[in-house]
Amino acid sequence: MAAAETDASDRRTRAIGAAARPFPLALRFEFNTISCPGPIGPLVQGAADALDDGETEADTCRRSVTPRLLAAGWDTPPHRLQEQRTITPGRILFTRDGTRRGRSRRLDYLLRYRPDVPIAVVEAKASYRTAGEGMQQAKLYAEMLGLKFAYATNGAEILEYDFFSGLETPRTDFPTPAELWTRQRAGLGLKPEGEAVVLTPGRPDPQKPLRYYQEAAVVRAVEAIASGRRRALLTLCTGAGKTAIAFQIAWRLHAARWTAIPGRLRARVLFLADRDVLVKDPYNRDFAPFGTARHRILGGSTPTSREVYFSTYQALLSEGDDAPPFAGLPPDFFDLVIVDECHRGSSRADSAWRAILEHFAPAAQLGMTATPLRDEARDTYAYFGEPLYVYSLRQGIEDGYLAPYKVRRVITDYDATGWRPTQGELDRYGREIPDEEYQTKDFERIVALRARTEAIARHLTDYLKATDRFAKTLVFCVDQEHADEMRRALANLNADLMAQHPNWVCRVTADEGDIGRARLEEFQDVDRLTPAVLTTSQMLTTGVDAPTVRNLALVRVVGSMSEFKQIIGRGTRVREDYGKTWFTILDYTGTATANFADPQFDGDPVAVTVTEIGADGAVKSEQEIVPEQRDGEGAAEETQRAAAEDGARAAAQILTPGGDRQGRTKYYVDTGTAAIVHQQELELDASGQLRVRRVVDHTRDAVRSLFPTPTALRASWGLADKRQAVTEALAERGVDLHELAEAAGQPEADPFDLLCHVAWGTPPRTRRERVEALKRRNPAVFERFGPEARAVLDALLNRYVARGPQELRLPEGLKVEPLSSMGNPLEIAARFGGPEALRRAVEELQEGLYAA
Secondary structure, three states, rough: OOHHHHHHHHHHHHHHHHHHHOOOOOHHHHOOOOOOOOOOOHHHHHHHHHHOOOOHHHHHHHHHHHHHHHHHOOOOOOEEEEEEEEEOOOOEEEEEEEEEEEOOOEEEEEEEOOOOEEEEEEEOOOOOHHHHHHHHHHHHHHHOOOEEEEEEEOOOOOOOOOOOEEEEOOOEOOOOOHHHHHHHHHHHOOOOHHHHHHOOOOOOOOOOOOHHHHHHHHHHHHHHHOOOOEEEEEEOOOOHHHHHHHHHHHHHHHHOOOOOOOOOOOOEEEEEEEOHHHHHHHHHHHHHHHHEEEEOOOOOOOOOOOOOOEEEHHEEEEEEOOHHHHHOOOOOOEEEEEEEEEEEEOOOOOOOOOHHHHOOOOEEEEEOOOOOOHHHHHHHHHHOOOOOOEOOHHHHHHHHOOOEEEEEEEEEEHHOOOOOOOOOOOOOOOOEOOOOOEEEHHHHOOOOEEEHHHHHHHHHHHHHOOOOOOEEEEEOOHHHHHHHHHHHHOOOOOOOOHHHOOOOOOOOHHHHHHHHHHHHHHOOOOOOOOOOOOEEEOOOOOOOOOOEEEEEEEEOOOOOHHHHHHHHHOOOOOHHHHHEEEEEEEEOHHHHHHHHHHHOOOOOOEEEEEEOOOOEEEEOEEEEEOOOOOOOHHHHHHHHHHHHHHHHHHHOOOOOOOOOOOOOOOOOOOOOOEEEEEEEEEEOOOOOOOOEEOHHHHHHHHHHHHOOHHHHHOOOOOHHHHHHHHHHHHHHOOOOOOHHHHHHHOOOHHHHHHHHHHHHOOOEEHHHHHHHHHHOOOOOHHHHHOHHHHHHHHHHHHHHHHHOOHOOOOOHHHHOOOHHHOOOOOHHOOOOOOHHHHHHHHHHHHHHHOOO
16 A cells, blocks of 8 residues: 555656656757658657647646546555556567567556556547547557456546447546446456455565566456356467466465355365476476465375365376375365366367366366467367457567567478388388388388488587577477487587587487486576577477577477467567577478468467578578468368377387387488478568568568658658657568668668668669758758858768768767767757757758758
8 A cells, every 4th residue: 555655646746847847958859840641640740749739648647637537536545546557568579680679568547446456448648639549549458458448538538438338438537446346346247255356466576577468367367266157268378477377366366265165264276287397387486475385296195284286187097096086085175276288188078187177077177278269279168168368479479578580491302302212222120111202291200311310400500500509499309219319410410519518418308207307407597508409309398488498490290289389489488688589490390381371370480481401401592482371271181180190109109129100110211311402581570471581572562551652751751750750660560771771782872762762663862862962952051050050960961971860860969979079969059059949950951851
């Protein structure tokens, strides 16, 4: 409560101070009031119009909106009013020099009935605009946060949208917290006991506050369970932090003394998963605040005095004297069962694991999955119902919470054309290899080609040498044997590193046991240099939180979309403090390309490169082509077939050298040479569509989508602020002006001319030509000033010729040589008669440059 009171006091102090403060010199330099036509106009027009009308959006908030919200009681504890709350950090965009953040999303106001119960958003517009102009944005933010009320206002008008009724209505004032909560409670159908549960606070972590979508998922789940729902589903992509969400749900229900079984004092919770790592990490990390109330079910007798239990399906299905089915627990033992990665079998009607959920049917059951509704997840949705909240991979990348990625499609000649043995050819063990045409799906499953493995290892080695040999890399192989072959090939190709760091590359599969798990923990440690490369088959596809993974190498076919997304999720964590803002997928089997072509895939890459390599791993050719976009039926058919093959591989075990795998013999070929024959690069554009990396073509489409004519672009380009808005809008669409100049072979061209040349075919002009034209056409721009002022303008133009129009932005342009040697900004402004005169002079200079 003290924090809320402080917030309110600080808010009032800031409002008074802001009203009294004059604009600093640097800000006065930035004022521009020229009209700005075209689609880009709204990005900059509002500020210019506000200057003419005398009121900005911030003024409207300070003078009208905030006082009305305060009057309604939204800053009175336990209620809370949050202003200008940033909810996303901004998408990570690729630039010539690395990456940068795009625009973040920020709420004007977030209304909270309780600190952990957000209830509405308010979008404010300046007083000269209508309230309705903000409604679409208010509704978008409300949907993102899972809220049921959205408000838009210009300080005088107030519009309300009610997601329960679907009605948009005007209001004379903002609702009070009591009014809004009464409507929310009725809309949710909450009874008094359920209301108490929903209002129970979570356990905040100041070091790691919940992101907006995590809070939304927690609130939705608690509301549903408190309302009596017994099966519920949350769908959030890998890397979104589902375990943190699960902990907050369990904590709030536990703290509220909610129970599904009548008469019980405290709820018992079961956290259920299919792999030990998915149980061990939550037990040790996220759920640690439960302390001694935790217990892991590992077999033998199970104590009944604990409150939060962790188990794999296998532990609960064990049979024998020491481990009875379901650990000997009665059906009503648990109040809540949280099923992590529930798409992997527990909800399937014919699954042995389904028996666990049916046994504990009296409990509320919350499924958590990263797999949207599709054929392979249909049973999940049939059992748990439609998801309460969905957060996709694409949304995570768009928000900037997840790392974008590039894809390098690398093809060996064996994968490009297939491989066929010579007549009577024998394998390593003297067995004749059947005379058939073997394709990618057969390699390392039916026929193991050492030359192919070594060619891939050589290409991966060269790639790491060209980028970073200690970049954390996961290599996904066909099976454990293949993972060992790949480990050996990489080790031998990097003997210099292995001599200094014996664990630079390791295999981590089920066979390694405790040693492998130790290597995995070292790999996950962001401060350890080695192991840098892990080869694996199935073990690391899920449940591995390694935030600094920079490369994923796919050396096996992954037909299952859910498994593919799990693999992608190994790289999507962002660690800006360690320089990890994106990652690369090296696709040696076509897995990524095939899954990106699936219409239901929701997180396309930024770039894909296809490379042909030779037997020595060297690049033979690079080509950029549009991948074939198959229709949904064809994609689904291939996915199902490959998924079946993947499942067979996972279940198979090598009994003896060349032993039987699902009724097939595996042949080993140690002779021959393999070559990388093709590479391809594609990108993800702003709309989420996969495209070829053709800079000029893409720029043309991006410019035309923003401006219908060169005249419209010129009107938005003449002044620094508006030019910056254009540049940012293009960057959001994947256009980098420096990259465009290089691609077009026009490094000296003015960016405006370059954009017009690419978009409409106009002749490009250099920056020097524009300056010369300005001096011929409009000498009065210079002649009306004295020599000292003209020296400033000449210096600015020389900087423009050398580096570009960004040099004309004030006050930044005054802080570099030779201008900085002319004095500080105030002293330079004095040459023109003051800051306003300098501002007008530089504006006229820019208008003259782009007059024609």
